[in-house]
Amino acid sequence: MKYPARVKLIDVGPRDGLQNEKQPVPAAVKIELVKRLQDAGLKEIEVTSYVSPKWVPQMADNAEVMAGIHRQSGVLYSVLTPNLKGFEAALAGKPDEIVVFGAASEAFSQKNINCSIAESIERFAPVVQAALDAGIAVRGAMSCTVGCPYEGEIAPEKVGYVAGLMKGIGVQRVDVADTIGVGTPIKVQKALQATLAHFGIDQVSGHFHDTYGQALSNTLAALELGVWNFQSSVAGLGGCPYAKGATGNVATEDVVYLLQGMGIDTGVDLDKLIDAGQFISEHLGRPTQSRVARALLAKRAG
Numbered sequence: 001m002k003y004p005a006r007v008k009l010i011d012v013g014p015r016d017g018l019q020n021e022k023q024p025v026p027a028a029v030k031i032e033l034v035k036r037l038q039d040a041g042l043k044e045i046e047v048t049s050y051v052s053p054k055w056v057p058q059m060a061d062n063a064e065v066m067a068g069i070h071r072q073s074g075v076l077y078s079v080l081t082p083n084l085k086g087f088e089a090a091l092a093g094k095p096d097e098i099v100v101f102g103a104a105s106e107a108f109s110q111k112n113i114n115c116s117i118a119e120s121i122e123r124f125a126p127v128v129q130a131a132l133d134a135g136i137a138v139r140g141a142m143s144c145t146v147g148c149p150y151e152g153e154i155a156p157e158k159v160g161y162v163a164g165l166m167k168g169i170g171v172q173r174v175d176v177a178d179t180i181g182v183g184t185p186i187k188v189q190k191a192l193q194a195t196l197a198h199f200g201i202d203q204v205s206g207h208f209h210d211t212y213g214q215a216l217s218n219t220l221a222a223l224e225l226g227v228w229n230f231q232s233s234v235a236g237l238g239g240c241p242y243a244k245g246a247t248g249n250v251a252t253e254d255v256v257y258l259l260q261g262m263g264i265d266t267g268v269d270l271d272k273l274i275d276a277g278q279f280i281s282e283h284l285g286r287p288t289q290s291r292v293a294r295a296l297l298a299k300r301a302g
């Protein structure tokens with residue numbers, strides 16, 4: 001089997017990871033987390049979202065966080081913008097990339113962004129155009145590409161349909177998200193293949209939650225298709241507010257360990273990444289979800 005020689009990791013911890021936290025996380029802590037991630041070698045960081053603070057209160061400090069991050073050249077900072085209101089608010093923070101986020105499940109689309117899939121695409125189209133006109137890159141996230149908490153299993157055809165709609169409005173690259181972590185390798189490969197009918201291999205990323213402990217297997221299955229962009233969350237932070245029971249993304253530390261072991265370059269310093277994970281885990285007052293971090297921290301402690 002020939003695997004990609006290098007992988008780009010997009011750490012979504014500051015956004016996807018923290019959006020579901022019940023306790024307020026101060027902007028200064030989020031800013032420090034972003035700094036520690038870039039110091040560890042992450043070249044793409046999903047920083048925050050410009051969504052309704054009534055829906056997701058934890059992201060209400062988006063402007064403060066974007067104003068406070070210590071930008072490093074060569075690092076791409078992205079933010080979620082569900083509509084023009086969010087996009088216009090995001091402009092002041094000078095994101096390198098905005099993310100419109102839809103779903104392959106009608107029910108999840110309604111719960112998450114209060115509209116149907118078709119309506120979401122209508123809403124995204126002017127956001128995508130405005131971003132491209134402003135020289136800002138555009139990513140599209142597709143939730144529930146394998147399973148949905150409300151609809152159950154999702155057919156790959158549905159994923160292909162949404163990917164085609166995203167492509168049609170000018171989205172430059174897409175995330176294939178297993179929002180509730182129910183996916184297994186063959187199912188995930190089918191969702192990816194349906195997306196690859198519309199986007200090139202360099203424009204598709206895997207976004208796997210680890211709820212059922214399948215995320216690393218699914219990462220390997222995606223690598224087998226040649227996918228080399230992945231989203232993950234430091235310390236395995238996270239969970240989606242509109243997907244009950246869903247745990248965090250696969251931990252970035254675990255993905256880095258897997259890839260390093262396979263001789264695949266990530267550009268990430270695992271020790272510094274573990275320190276970043278410890279920083280946020282200590283702040284949240286709970287142990288890291290990363291198995292690799294737990295093992296290596298125990299080893300460090302002797």
Ligand SMILES: CC(C)(COP(=O)([O-])OP(=O)([O-])OC[C@H]1O[C@@H](n2cnc3c(N)ncnc32)[C@H](O)[C@@H]1OP(=O)([O-])[O-])[C@@H](O)C(=O)NCCC(=O)NCCSC(=O)C[C@@](C)(O)CC(=O)[O-]
Pocket residue numbers: 016019049050051052053055056080082083085086087101112113114141142143144177178179207240241242
């Ligand atoms: C999309 C909306 C806004 C629609 O919500 P809505 O209620 O349909 O919007 P509306 O246009 O009718 O406006 C209602 C109120 O929201 C305000 N509003 C409207 N837009 C904005 C905005 N951008 N920023 C701030 N405020 C906004 C608007 O001004 C108004 O305020 P009011 O007059 O009542 O005071 C809402 O459903 C929402 O904010 N949803 C948030 C969803 C979310 O953030 N989910 C988590 C991220 S997705 C995810 O985690 C999955 C992913 C990407 O990681 C991949 C995966 O794993 O699946």
